[in-house]
Amino acid sequence: MNDKPQIIAVHPKTGWDDKKTIGIPLGLLYAGSLIHKEGYKIIIIDQRTESKWKEILKKLLNENSFLLISTMTGTQIKHSLEIIKYAKSINPKIKIVLGGNHPTLFPKQTLEHELVDFVIQGDGEEALLELVKNIQTKKDISKIKGLGYKKCNKIFINKPESFEFRRNIKIPYQLVNMNNYSQTYFQFEKVLPILVGKGCLFNCNFCYNSAFTKEFFRKCSNKQIVLKIKEIIRFKPKNILFIDDLFLYSKKKADELCDLIKEQQIKISFIANSRADIISRFSIETLKKLTSIGLKAVYIGGESGSQKILDSMKKNLKVEDIINCNKKLKQTNIIPIFSFIGGFPEETYRDLIKTIDLMIKLKKDNPNTIIQTIKMFTMFPGTKIYNQSSQVGFKKPTRLEEWADFNYQNTKMPWFSKQYSRKLKKITRLTWFVFNTNQSRSKILNFLCKLYKPIALFRCKHHLYSFMPEITLFQILNEIISKKINIKLFYEV
Ligand code: B12
Ligand code: SF4
Numbered sequence: 001m002n003d004k005p006q007i008i009a010v011h012p013k014t015g016w017d018d019k020k021t022i023g024i025p026l027g028l029l030y031a032g033s034l035i036h037k038e039g040y041k042i043i044i045i046d047q048r049t050e051s052k053w054k055e056i057l058k059k060l061l062n063e064n065s066f067l068l069i070s071t072m073t074g075t076q077i078k079h080s081l082e083i084i085k086y087a088k089s090i091n092p093k094i095k096i097v098l099g100g101n102h103p104t105l106f107p108k109q110t111l112e113h114e115l116v117d118f119v120i121q122g123d124g125e126e127a128l129l130e131l132v133k134n135i136q137t138k139k140d141i142s143k144i145k146g147l148g149y150k151k152c153n154k155i156f157i158n159k160p161e162s163f164e165f166r167r168n169i170k171i172p173y174q175l176v177n178m179n180n181y182s183q184t185y186f187q188f189e190k191v192l193p194i195l196v197g198k199g200c201l202f203n204c205n206f207c208y209n210s211a212f213t214k215e216f217f218r219k220c221s222n223k224q225i226v227l228k229i230k231e232i233i234r235f236k237p238k239n240i241l242f243i244d245d246l247f248l249y250s251k252k253k254a255d256e257l258c259d260l261i262k263e264q265q266i267k268i269s270f271i272a273n274s275r276a277d278i279i280s281r282f283s284i285e286t287l288k289k290l291t292s293i294g295l296k297a298v299y300i301g302g303e304s305g306s307q308k309i310l311d312s313m314k315k316n317l318k319v320e321d322i323i324n325c326n327k328k329l330k331q332t333n334i335i336p337i338f339s340f341i342g343g344f345p346e347e348t349y350r351d352l353i354k355t356i357d358l359m360i361k362l363k364k365d366n367p368n369t370i371i372q373t374i375k376m377f378t379m380f381p382g383t384k385i386y387n388q389s390s391q392v393g394f395k396k397p398t399r400l401e402e403w404a405d406f407n408y409q410n411t412k413m414p415w416f417s418k419q420y421s422r423k424l425k426k427i428t429r430l431t432w433f434v435f436n437t438n439q440s441r442s443k444i445l446n447f448l449c450k451l452y453k454p455i456a457l458f459r460c461k462h463h464l465y466s467f468m469p470e471i472t473l474f475q476i477l478n479e480i481i482s483k484k485i486n487i488k489l490f491y492e493v
Contacts, residue, residue: 005136007035007042008060009068010053010083015075015407017048020184023193026243027070027100029171030195034125035132036172042068047079049180054086063093066132070100073381077102078404084115097131099124102403105211105382107148107157113400119148121160125169167196167220171231178235186337186370188271188296190238194228196220197244202275203384204301205314206341209245211382217246222257226264233268239296240270248274248298251286258289266293273299276325277317279336287332297335297370300325305358306351309344314384319358323365330366338362342374342428345385345392345415352424356431356460363435371435374428378408426471433474434460445481448474 009032011025025046032042043060047053061067067087071080080098087094096117103110103119110119120127127146134141141149146160183191197219200209220228232240248254261268272295279287279298302322304310310317322338329336340355359371379389381396389396393414397403413421433449433456452470459465 003064003136004040005132006060006062006065007032007040007068007132008057008065009042009044009070010057011044011046011048011070012076012079012083013047014072014079019182022046022048022181023183023191024173024176024178024181025070026171026193026195028068029173029175030166030169031068031070031099031120031124031128032175033169033172034129036175037170038129038133040132042172042175044175046176046180047083049177053083057083057087058090061087061090061094063091065091066095066097066135068097068099068128071098071103072101073105073403074407075404077400077406081113081115081401081404088115095135097128099128101208101212101382103148104160105208106400106403108155109398110400111148111150111155111157116400117150119157121146121148121157123166124160125166126161167218167224173231173235183241185239185241185271186297188239188241188269190236191241191271192232192235192237192239193241193243194232195243196225196228197247200245201249202246202316203314204303204316205384206344206377206380207245208380208382210384219244222253222260225257226260226266229261229266229268233266238269240268242270242272244273246274247272248282248290249278251282254282254286254290258286258293261293268294269296270294271297271299275317275321276300276302277321279325280321280328282328284328284331287328287334291332291334295334297337298329299337299339302338302358302362303341304344304347304351305340305354305356306347309347309351309355312346313341313344319354322358323361326362326366326369330368333368335368335370336362336366337370337372339372340374341377343377343411343413343416343421343424345377345413347377349420352427353463356427356463359431359435360457360461371431373432373435376408376411376425376428377413378406378411423465426468427465429471429475430456430459430465430468445477448477 009028011028025044028044036042045053045056050056069080069083071077084096096115097120098110098116099120104121107119107121110116118131124146127144130144131141131147141147145158148157185191199217201217203210303313303315305319307319326336340359342352342355355374362369363371379386379394397406433452436449
């Protein structure tokens with residue numbers, strides 16, 4: 001057998017990176033778990049926390065190296081390309097392997113980039129191990145499931161194995177410096193994420209699940225969840241964040257989890273996600289039980305205050321469910337966190353107004369509720385609506401470089417007039433001032449926001465959006481300050 005190859009994995013910046021937002025690079029830890037278990041040395045570099053990533057790469061890379069990169073769609077691709085170009089400039093023989101959401105959705109297009117050697121679709125832990133082993137031993141790689149590769153200037157994409165979520169995987173946390181990760185999630189500090197399932201039971205047409213997890217729903221058992229909690233509490237987080245697509249989905253499972261955690265006397269504080277209809281159906285008793293084991297907040301996609309839009313999103317949700325869920329959570333001291341989308345293709349100004357009215361109502365009904373700024377609808381690939389997007393005039397990016405500029409902050413909405421798009425963006429920015437949770441990185445801006453909040457609320461309550469010079473001013477201020485400290489102050493605007 002040849003020498004074991006050098007395996008280096010880099011987690012690229014996302015465009016949203018500062019101390020408060022950086023979470024552990026779970027994708028690479030999962031992807032690298034099997035090769036690590038098999039005794040291969042794998043070094044993880046986090047471009048978000050390691051300013052000297054270039055120097056480190058230069059020292060480590062040799063022609064026997066694999067460079068693994070994890071990327072979702074958008075700005076992270078821009079940083080992935082920066083890393084790839086740098087690595088190839090050190091040694092063109094380095095083998096570049098891309099995995100994660102974007103390469104899974106576009107294996108061929110990703111491989112069409114001249115510097116990308118391999119893509120691995122889906123979870124890929126086994127495919128990655130086989131690739132590394134087979135290249136090391138000069139064996140055939142053409143049968144590896146989920147692998148995309150190039151041969152004689154041709155691209156080959158192997159079908160991935162049926163989607164799996166390896167519930168028993170031991171995450172090699174020791175490969176990263178866990179002290180570097182002290183994320184804040186709204187008001188919750190020192191948050192560490194865990195994943196105890198993949199996929200969802202629903203089929204919203206704007207969600208990646210239909211393509212990425214192929215509508216599959218695989219969950220850890222409660223016993224496995226407890227084991228994962230035990231693993232993560234070694235790092236003493238103040239809060240645990242369950243990052244599953246859908247965490248709370250069954251009353252029975254939630255009840256049993258509560259009993260198990262109580263029985264084992266585990267003390268945690270955690271944040272989970274769910275849906276408004278599901279929470280509305282949970283009994284107060286179950287919700288109180290969840291509070292007693294440490295549930296502090298539930299993240300819920302409210303999406304829209306217009307039933308017409310919820311229906312066209314195939315959200316399978318009633319506006320009343322959102323209102324009821326908010327009231328129910330109020331009785332249990334669990335903080336609801338609602339997110340909303342603006343600019344869905346069939347949305348009209350009247351629909352948008354319904355969303356703003358609902359946001360105001362939710363806050364009025366439950367002052368503890370956290371309402372996120374309206375996020376602009378973005379034609380994310382892998383969603384059902386993306387597949388029909390040309391019908392509404394959306395021009396799909398065709399190359400990896402084009403995806404690097406794809407971002408919901410500069411999303412294009414050809415289904416609206418330019419004038420209405422501009423107005424819509426301004427209105428969504430205005431909601432930031434009404435509902436912001438002091439997430440700006442600047443004390444001055446936070447202070448100005450506080451001063452401006454009553455005016456913004458007045459505007460939203462009475463829907464006075466025709467002339468908003470102060471929003472343009474805030475935007476300019478945001479640009480100036482963000483250039484100075486090299487980070488956007490408001491991610492949501
Ligand atoms: C944490 C998180 C973030 C973090 C950063 C995550 C990161 N990758 O750097 C932050 C908060 C910064 C973030 C931001 C955004 N995010 Co986000 N985020 C997530 C979240 C909740 C968890 C990601 C995670 O750690 N998963 C756990 C790991 C284990 O899963 P994984 O990454 O898929 O990795 C597995 C496989 O993909 C594979 N794999 C991964 N990497 C590699 C590498 C190699 C070499 C191999 C072989 C395999 C491999 O192996 C893993 C094995 O299980 C996911 C939802 C989810 N539940 O996954 C959304 C998600 C990734 N985010 C998404 C989006 C849209 C965004 C935002 C646009 C904002 C938004 N609206 O949410 C921004 C983008 C920022 C920008 N500037 O454009 C989408 C991505 C869709 C897409 N097409 O890429 C997701 C899927 C959410 C969704 N439901 O739509 N996000
Ligand atoms: S948006 Fe939420 S509920 Fe809908 S399919 Fe995606 S994860 Fe499931």
